[in-house]
Amino acid sequence: MTVDISTIVQNIVAGLIFGGSYALVAVGMSLIFRVTGVLNLAHGDFITIGGIFSYLLVVSTSLPPLVKIILLVLMFPPFVAIGMLFERVLIRPVMKRRSEDVIISSILITIGFAFIVEDLIARSFGSFKTLIPMEYLNLPQLAYGSVSLASADLLGLGLIVLVTAVLFFYLRTTLAGKAMRAITDDREAVAYMGVSVQRISMLTFGVGTALAAAGGVVFALTKGFGAYDGILLTVAALSVMVLGGVESILGPLIGGFVIGFAQQITLAYPPTAFWGPSAPLIVLILVLLIRPKGITGGTSE
Amino acid sequence: MKTILRAGYLSRYVAIALLALLVIGPLRFMQLFQIILVYQLLISVILALSYDFMGGFMGYVNLGHIVYFGLGTFAFGILFNLGINTILAAAMALVIVVAFAAGISFPMYRLKGFYFAVAMLGLVFLFYYIMISDYVTPWLTPTHQLSFGYVVINSGYPVHESYYIALALAAITVLVSVRIRHSKFGLALKAIKENEQTAEVVGINTFRYKLLTMVLSASIAGSAGILSLWQGNQATAATVFSIVNAFGPVTMAMLGGTGTIIGPIIGSALFYLVQQGVLFPIPAGYIGAVTGAVLVFVGLAAPGGIVGIVRAGLARRARILRSGNRQFEYLQTVQH
Numbered sequence: 234m235t236v237d238i239s240t241i242v243q244n245i246v247a248g249l250i251f252g253g254s255y256a257l258v259a260v261g262m263s264l265i266f267r268v269t270g271v272l273n274l275a276h277g278d279f280i281t282i283g284g285i286f287s288y289l290l291v292v293s294t295s296l297p298p299l300v301k302i303i304l305l306v307l308m309f310p311p312f313v314a315i316g317m318l319f320e321r322v323l324i325r326p327v328m329k330r331r332s333e334d335v336i337i338s339s340i341l342i343t344i345g346f347a348f349i350v351e352d353l354i355a356r357s358f359g360s361f362k363t364l365i366p367m368e369y370l371n372l373p374q375l376a377y378g379s380v381s382l383a384s385a386d387l388l389g390l391g392l393i394v395l396v397t398a399v400l401f402f403y404l405r406t407t408l409a410g411k412a413m414r415a416i417t418d419d420r421e422a423v424a425y426m427g428v429s430v431q432r433i434s435m436l437t438f439g440v441g442t443a444l445a446a447a448g449g450v451v452f453a454l455t456k457g458f459g460a461y462d463g464i465l466l467t468v469a470a471l472s473v474m475v476l477g478g479v480e481s482i483l484g485p486l487i488g489g490f491v492i493g494f495a496q497q498i499t500l501a502y503p504p505t506a507f508w509g510p511s512a513p514l515i516v517l518i519l520v521l522l523i524r525p526k527g528i529t530g531g532t533s534e
Numbered sequence: 535m536k537t538i539l540r541a542g543y544l545s546r547y548v549a550i551a552l553l554a555l556l557v558i559g560p561l562r563f564m565q566l567f568q569i570i571l572v573y574q575l576l577i578s579v580i581l582a583l584s585y586d587f588m589g590g591f592m593g594y595v596n597l598g599h600i601v602y603f604g605l606g607t608f609a610f611g612i613l614f615n616l617g618i619n620t621i622l623a624a625a626m627a628l629v630i631v632v633a634f635a636a637g638i639s640f641p642m643y644r645l646k647g648f649y650f651a652v653a654m655l656g657l658v659f660l661f662y663y664i665m666i667s668d669y670v671t672p673w674l675t676p677t678h679q680l681s682f683g684y685v686v687i688n689s690g691y692p693v694h695e696s697y698y699i700a701l702a703l704a705a706i707t708v709l710v711s712v713r714i715r716h717s718k719f720g721l722a723l724k725a726i727k728e729n730e731q732t733a734e735v736v737g738i739n740t741f742r743y744k745l746l747t748m749v750l751s752a753s754i755a756g757s758a759g760i761l762s763l764w765q766g767n768q769a770t771a772a773t774v775f776s777i778v779n780a781f782g783p784v785t786m787a788m789l790g791g792t793g794t795i796i797g798p799i800i801g802s803a804l805f806y807l808v809q810q811g812v813l814f815p816i817p818a819g820y821i822g823a824v825t826g827a828v829l830v831f832v833g834l835a836a837p838g839g840i841v842g843i844v845r846a847g848l849a850r851r852a853r854i855l856r857s858g859n860r861q862f863e864y865l866q867t868v869q870h
Contacts, residue, residue: 272648326834333727334837336647337595341788341833348778348826356819464777468656475649511663514656521641521653 244501246386250455252493253393254448255513258466259473259485260400261444267417267479268437270335271324274343277466278350279316279442283309283449284458285358291365305454306392309447316442319346320435328434347463355460362457389451396447397486403440404482413437469513476520478527487528492516556701560694569697573765576700577758578786578806582798583707584754585783590793591720592747593727594646598654599783601661602752604774606631606759608665611685611769612673620689624760631756632749639745646730658780665771683771689764696765703761707754711795723747778822785825788832791841800840 262276287308291301323346327338365385404410412433415423424430452458469492470485477488492513500509508515520527560569581603588596609630613623638657645653664670666683674685714720722743725733734740763769773779782805790801807813808828809821816824836843 266648272652274652323830323834327837330837333593336651337589337788337792338833338837340595340597340648340651341784341829341837344781345826345829345831345833348781348822348829352820352823352826464655465659468652468659471649471652472656475645475653507667508663511660514660517653517656518641518660521644525641525644 240501243382244497246382246390247456247501248494248497249490250386250389250393250451250493251497252490253390253397254451254456254489255469255473255493256486256489257393257396257444257451258448259470259477259489260482261441261448262467262470263474263479263485264413264444264482265438265441266474268413269320269324269328269434271328271339272343272471273324273438273441274340274467275319275347275350275463276343276441276445276470277468278347278463279312279445280449280452280466281354281458281460281463282315282350283312283446284363284453285354285449286446287450287453288363288365302388305388305450306395308450309396309443312443312446313436313439315446316439317435319442320438324438325431325435344464347467351461351463358460360460362459362462363453364455364457365453383455385454389455392447392451392454396444400440400444401482409433409436413440465510472513472517472520474527475517475525476527478529480529484527484529491528553705557698560697566693569693573693573697573700575803575806576697576704577762578782578802579799580700580704580707580758581755581783582786582790582802583704583711583795584751584758586787586792586798587711587714587723587747587751589784589787590797591714591727592723592744594744594747595651595784596654596748596751597651597780597784598657599751599755600774600780601654601657602631602635602755603759603762604658604661604665604769604771605634606756607763607769607774608670608674608685608771610760610763611687612670614687614689614763615673615676620764624764627760628753628756631759632753635749635752635756636745639748643741643744655777655780658775658777662771662775665775684768685763685770686768687763689767691767692765696761699761700758700765703754703757708795708799710750710754715795719743719746778825781825781829785829785832787839788837789828789839791839794839794841797839797841804840 258276258280262273265276266272287305290304290308294301296304323342324339327335327342330338404414412423412428413436415426415428416430416433420430423433449458473485473488473492475488476491477484477486479485495516496509496512499505499512556572559572564572581599585596585599588594588599606627609627610623613626614620616623618626642650642653662683665674665685671683674683676686676688714723722733722738725736725738726740726743730740759774786801786805787798788801789805790799791797805828808824809816832839838845
C-alpha cells in the first residue's frame with residue numbers, strides 16, 4: 234500500500250464527504266425524532282430519492298452545465314414539501330394514539346413505505362449503484378502538484394458546508410427554527426406560547442427530509458447510491474445518533490464525522506475493506522458497550 | 535394439561551381437532567407438496583409466536599428476531615459439515631444461539647423503543663456481512679469451496695420427520711405462550727410493557743426478565759432455523775439475513791394481533807397465503823412492496839391486528855345492545 238500524499242488527501246476528502254453526508258442525514262433524522270417523537274425508518278430512502286432526482290436532473294435534461302450545478306444546489310428545498318406531505322398523510326394519523334402504539338405503528342408505516350419505495354425504484358431504475366457521470370457537468374479533474382482530486386467531490390463537500398450553514402442560520406434566526414429548538418426543550422411550554430406544535434412538527438419533517446435529500450445529492454455526485462441502500466443508511470444514521478448523542482444538533486454532526494471517517498479508514502485499508510459498509514453497525518455495538526449515552530449525551534429513548 | 539383447560543371449551547375442542555388433523559394428515563391424505571406447505575406455515579407460526587414474546591408480551595419490538603433463526607441455520611450447517619453427529623450439532627448450534635442472545639442483551643438493552651428496534655435490525659445487516667465474509671464461507675459447504683453465503687448440507691431431505699418436529703415445536707411454542715400469559719412471569723412482562731420505570735420501582739428485576747425473554751424467544755427461533763436447514767439442506771445469507779424477511783415475523787404478529795396467542799397464528803396463516811400469491815398474484819420482484827403495503831395498512835388501520843378488529847366489533851355490538859336497553863328504559867320512565 235503506497236502512502237503518498239495523493240492517497241492521503243483523497244482519503245481525507247472521502248472521509249469528509251462520508252462524514253458530512255452522514256452528519257447531514259443524521260441531523261435531519263434526529264431533528265425529526267426530537268421534535269415529533271417519531272423515528273422515520275424511511276429516512277434513508279429519501280436519500281435515495283434525492284439521489285435519483287439529481288441524477289435525472291443532470292442526465293436527462295439538456296441545460297447548460299452551470300445551470301445544472303446551480304439547480305443541484307437548489308434541488309433539495311422542494312423536498313421540504315415532500316417531507317411535509319409524508320408527515321400529513323402517514324404520520325399524523327398515528328400521533329393521536331397511545332405512546333407504545335405510536336412507536337410500533339410508525340415503525341410499521343415508515344418501514345412499509347421504505348419497502349415499497351425501494352422495490353419501485355429497483356424496478357424502474359435497476360438495483361445497482363449509480364453515480365452521476367462527470368461529463369454531464371463538465372467538471373474538470375483538479376490537480377495540485379502530485380495530488381489529484383475529482384471536482385465532483387469538492388462540489389459535494391461544498392454542498393455539505395452550504396447546507397449545514399443554511400440549517401444553522403435557519404434554526405438560529407427564523408421563528409420556525411427557534412420553535413423547533415424550543416420544542417425539543419419543552420413541548421408544552423411551546424404550546425402555551427401559542428405556537429402550533431402540529432404545524433411545526435409537519436415543517437420539521439419537511440426540513441429533516443430535505444436534509445436527507447441533500448445527502449442524497451452528495452452521494453449522487455460522489456459515492457453513488459443504490460435502490461436498496463435506504464434501510465442500511467437509516468441504520469447508519471441511527472448509529473450516528475447513538476454515537477453522537479441527541480441532546481443537541483452538534484451531537485449527530487460530530488457522530489457523523491466520526492463514523493464517516495471510521496468507514497473510510499476501514500474501506501481504504503485492504504484487509505478490512507470488506508467490512509466497510511458494516512462499520513457503522515460495529516461502531517454502534519461498541520458505543521453501546523462502552524458509552525451508551527454517546528459523545529454529547531442525551532437519552533437513547 | 536391445565537393450561538389447555540383454561541382456554542375454554544370451544545377453543546379446546548377446535549385446537550384438538552386441528553392438531554389431530556395435522557398429525558394424521560401426512561400419513562393419510564396429504565401429498566408431498568402439501569406437507570411441505572404446511573411445514574413452512576408451521577415455521578412461520580413458530581417465528582411469529584416467538585417474536586411476540588418480545589414484541590407483544592414485553593413491548594420490545596425486536597426487529598432482529600430473524601438473526602436467531604439464521605444463526606441457528608448457519609451454526610448447524612457449519613457443525614454438520616464438520617462431520618459432527620446431527621443431534622449433537624443441533625444441540626451445539628442451539629447453545630450458540632442462546633449464548634449469542636444472552637450476550638447481545640447486555641449492550642442492546644441499554645436502548646429502548648425505536649432505538650432498540652433499529653439497532654436489532656442492524657444486527658441483520660451485520661450477520662449478512664459476517665456470513666458472506668471470507669472467514670465463514672469456506673466452512674459452509676461439505677467440500678469447503680467458496681460459496682458466497684450459501685450453506686449446504688446433505689441430510690437426505692427428511693420431509694416427514696421435519697414436518698412432525700415442526701408440528702411439535704409449534705405446539706410447544708403455543709403451550710409456552712399460554713403458560714407465560716397466565717403466570718407471574720407474564721405479569722412481570724406486562725408490567726414492563728406498561729411502564730418499565732414503574733416496574734423497576736415496584737421491585738421487578740426488569741433486566742432479568744428482559745434477558746430471559748430474549749433467550750426464550752431466541753432459542754425457539756434458533757431451533758426453527760436448525761430444523762429449517764436440516765429439512766431443506768440449503769440456505770443463503772441473502773434470504774435468511776434479509777431485511778424484508780426480517781420483517782416477516784413482525785408483520786405476521788401485528789397483522790393477526792400482537793400480544794395475543796391466536797393473533798400471530800392467524801397473521802402467519804394470512805400473510806403466508808399472501809406471500810405465496812395464493813390470495814392474489816404478485817408480480818416477480820415486488821415481494822418487498824407487497825410486504826410494505828401490508829405493513830402500512832396494519833400500521834395505519836389496524837395496529838391491533840385482526841384480533842383487535844374482531845374485539846372492537848364485538849365491543850361495539852355490546853355497547854349498542856346495552857345503550858339500546860337504556861334508551862328503552864328512559865322512554866318508559868318518560869311515558870309515566
